Amino acid sequence: MTIRLYDTATRGVRDFVPLQEGKAGLYVCGLTVQSEPHVGHVRSAVNFDVLQRWLRHRGYDVTFIRNVTDIDDKILAKAAERGLPWYAHAARMTRELDRAYAALNVAPPTYEPLATGHVPEMVELITELIERGHAYAAEDGSGDVYFDVQSWPQYGELTRQRIDDMEAAEDADPRGKRDPRDFALWKGHKESEPATASWPSPWGRGRPGWHIECSAMAGKYLGSAFDIHGGGVDLRFPHHENELAQSRAAGHPFASYWMHNAWITTAGEKMSKSLGNSLAIPAVLETYRGIELRYYLVAAHYRSHVEFSFEALDEAAAGFRRIEHFLERAADVVGEIGSAGMPCADFVNAMDDDLGTPAAVAAIHEVVREGNRLLAGGDSAALRGNAASVRAMLAVLGLDPADPVWQTGASGHEEQLTAAVDALVSELLEQRAAARATKDFAAADAIRDRIKSAGILITDTPDGPTWSLEAGTK
């Protein structure tokens, strides 16, 4: 059984055949660090993190590149608004993004190149394109360099659009373009922009265009040809179309597979920065744990549009707690649950089929139900294997509750808190046990209600009561 992936270029699911056996090169367009990351941004990161984890699980040696675009129009504009140097703003937003990734257990890529660190590579690529007759320096003296779309007949191949059908942008500024659809490879420095936002080049000082960055960085770290290129659906055109055109025009085969994750919307609208920051990651994490948000994102297929709602997030959190609670109870019975478990066949088949995470999650729930049955039946050997399997499947999805990454923040402090709560709750539970022993159920229930109102769930087991935090709380 091989992994099958949906390829946007061919519009279908295909067997994944890497260029080099046993290896997989993956490039994903990271963010332009212009503002605080929101739920939509991390969906893309989580989706491709799952892909990367699954490829590794299936034995591939993965080189995963996710870039950071740290110079562009919007960064310059936002920084000016906030009265900061553009690089200070970019650095601050990059840190913000790193925090969001960490909070959701998005593993760091193999390399995380910055656009500003690869200007020479971009200049080299642009020079090559000019030499091959696919790019030209603007004749208006602006210092801009454009890609000549008419010189590349395959332009539009990724999204199957014909150049002549494309609508010219309303605000299209022809400047020194030969064709309004030509796109900028290099942007000449403007007096209105900070001098620090420009680099020397054969065409004068300036800064790189957006599309060229990814071609240059993918080429540098993955080579002329590589396996998978990913990003959000919105990037198909123009960004990926342009990347493909400029890379191939420069003589590089580029990506074999193109993968795109769908949007997450709110109130039927695209989650854009203008909708405010209620869905900014730090805000969501005030109410929900990162692992719960990740579960919510993973439970939907990456190519399905998701309509975000806190109600749906609540449900997802409840569903996740069911799994988590099973692991806690299993651990009480069999001791520590090993990390060497095996995913069940349904899970593997689901994941191999274009990362079918919804079916994979359903498979986990099936194993959990079986495990809960064993928990009542008392076959601890079977239970141990069962729980280990659940843990292994969760781990592949980046959702293993025992993974130390979830114990972020105050670490030792948190453990102390848990111990403190445990001491207090245990005392209350003893009082409740005493009350029950004397059949004073009113008193016993009052104690239980008191604990529950603090957001703590009591589970009575044959070995006595245990406590855990209720779903939806941090």
Next chain:
RNA sequence: GGUGGGUUGGCCGAGAGGCGAGGCAACGGACUGCAAAUCCGUGUACACGGGUUCAAAUCCCGUACCCACCUCCA
């Protein structure tokens, strides 16, 4: 105008010709002092109209509505 995607039960969300994914909620039963947790059970869902087929949520034709992209939004 061009390109692509969508419409599934109270809700979220899979599936892609024939056994009702899974979760949340609800109801019944078991367990419990009562609960909770857990287990067992309970649903005549596939936008609409035609068609193909022994068989359609799934294929074909048409209609409606929604969404995304068309030069720098994941």
